[in-house]
Amino acid sequence: MLAYIVRRIAYAIPILIGVNVLTFALFFVVNTPDDMARVHLGVKRVTAEAIEKWKLERGYDKPLLLNEKSSGSGKFTETIFFDKSVRLFVFDFGRSDQGRDIGYDIRTRMWPSLAIALPVFVLGLAAYITFALLMAFFRATYIDFWGVVLCVLMMSISGLFYIIGGQYLVGKLWNLVPISGYDGGLDAFKFLLLPVLIGVFSGIGSNARWYRTIFLEEINRDYVRTARAKGLSEIRVLFRHVLANAMIPILTGAVVVIPLLFMGSLITEAFFGIPGLGSYTIDAIQSQDFAVVRAMVFLGSVLYIVGLILTDISYTLVDPRVRLQ
């Protein structure tokens, strides 16, 4: 098991190098630091000195890949590639283009993100499985049919409308919770209630429908027929046999996103003014802070790869037939 995990982590390294090189190419080769400086300082009427100053302040004044002026290892370390990209591997994110410490921002902002994303994940999983089980229980009846119709209808509505509608209805019309904002400690609850509910609600359509197909696939298996033939009640068949086996694809599909919960949700956080990593990313995109976007791309891929490894491990935990070698 341990050897397997170590090997998987070793596999992840070339992928992370790939991600790193890709983002480096995207951020520094497609557009030179000069272009970025010009966009930040205003495209027209910008002096060469102002550009140089901007680059110097942010450390973009070095050569891209090879520093001819330095000697020894400095040839490679005193470059933008080493400074901005290689350092990401030790989670040294450096400073944002506004001069803030990105590492510190990430550490403080991931908790509000997690405070929303984790309840959405847990409650969502419970809600989707419940709805899917209900539809599977009443399969081939009108309840099932209209359930699917409702799911298709709900998944055809853009997530933006759930948020706008929820904010309007609950926040503005009924005045139950504040529309947006965030506070530490127990006060956070009233700010988190609405985003969490909307997060769960907006996912019902696609997820419940997807889980329903998983359940239905499982219900037609031979072991289920055997269980019925033994005289077990439908509820017992559904909850003991079908649910346990259908949990394998559901859980393994869900495990992949667990590490990404730290990243939060871009849209939800922006709408509700929650100071998490999602709104951090949006702010960075809107103020064209390339350093922050670069850091988030790298962090996101690291977390995704961690999620993939966790998925493989969870396979062995829930399904004894799968053995990792």
Added chain:
Amino acid sequence: MPIKPEILATDILVWLLVAVLGCFAWYVRRHEHLLAPWRRVAHSASGMAALTVLSFFIVIGLLDSFHYRPALSDMGGRKVYAVEVLSVFDAVAEPLRTRKEKTYSAPLATHLYAKEPVELAGGRQARDYPRLLHGGAHLEDPRADWAPDVARRTLSGIAAAAVAWLVLTTLLCAVLARRHAMNTDAAWRAIWRGETRVPWHAVLITLGLMLLVAGPLAALSMKYHVFGTDKVGQDVLYQTLKSIRTGLVIGTLTTLIMLPFALLLGIAAGYFRGWVDDLIQYVYTTLSSIPGVLLIAASVLMMQVYIETHPDLFETLVARADLRLLFLCIILGITSWTGLCRLLRGEALKLREMEYIQAAHAFGVSHWRVITRHILPNVMHIVLIAVVMDFSGLVLAEAVLSYVGVGVDPSMISFGTMINTARLEMAREPMVWWSLASAFCFMLLLVLSANLFADAVRDGFDPRIQSREPAAADCAGLQPAMGRTA
């Protein structure tokens, strides 16, 4: 020439797509085994109803894909063309586009939504709701005339819709009757009882409902702003209809762009295995390990920088916005091809071990020929299902990306930009809700019908469902039951 055609990059691709689809349809028609799954799609009531709605969107989108610049005036024999780029759809919806108000006005309103200082008869100033420049401008006394006028126009719209529906239905009955050698009356009864193989009654009911909505809308929009106007006084109905093209372009061109890569790399990986497989797997694992939104955001940011630092490349604003749309499609394509590529690789891995491929190898058929003749046709159903299933997701993604600020150009009308501006209007007092409501309705309709059609296509191409339907031999288009009624 009074106009100068303006060929935008996305227009070329849209018409290329239409041409490809046309060729594909022509090819499929001549091959029975390819036609069979499409027949199953055509026999699905929800699928056909969805297709009816979709075709309405497609017609508007295509009309909106012929662009031109009108001539302004002759200046000493030399024509000067407007900077503004219009489309055929703009010409059709000319009254909607040109009748601008000052600012917000509610749906069907005759007065502005905000009070302004107006001059009274006695020369005194007062704050009141001024009359609209165009909406209901033909009414003498809006208070008394408004309700009867709206009712009259709605009724005339419904009447026109009913006539149009009857004409179309009669035509359909006549065509069916001619094809199956029976009288029109019998064809009508068969359709109405749902006895036709292709569920024409579902199509006709959908068509009827659509006409019932479209008729009054068209009749009222001649003299009113049916969905109101936005902050700068532009008709919201016009904006919503313009958004359709953006949504369709993103939904279709993205897959068109990514398809060659996914096909080539996916099949190559599965077919050649070895280092080719390792390399391609590495590429798509790397790409897919970056969370989609972040990769898109990073790429779009970089594209923005490029466009901003090279302003001289674009002749008109529309060309610039259009190029940005195309780039967005490319970027979305790059981030979304990995899923299909993985599926195709798996399928190619499976297919290469089949006997007929081995036989082809034994005959000395080249790799290229094996791939194009034997593997490609056998993975096409996967491609098709993936393309159709992706569409609605892409339309929804556009709205979210535009909200984040990495979507289409802010000057381009799209569902995303509409929602984005409407969001702020919700907090306004009194609330402006109509932009959001109309974007919601049209987007829901588009995505819902796309989802339903995608389900029908998936069911039609799913090999597990094929056994349940009778063999494809007796698909004459109508059930035997229909022959009895004749």
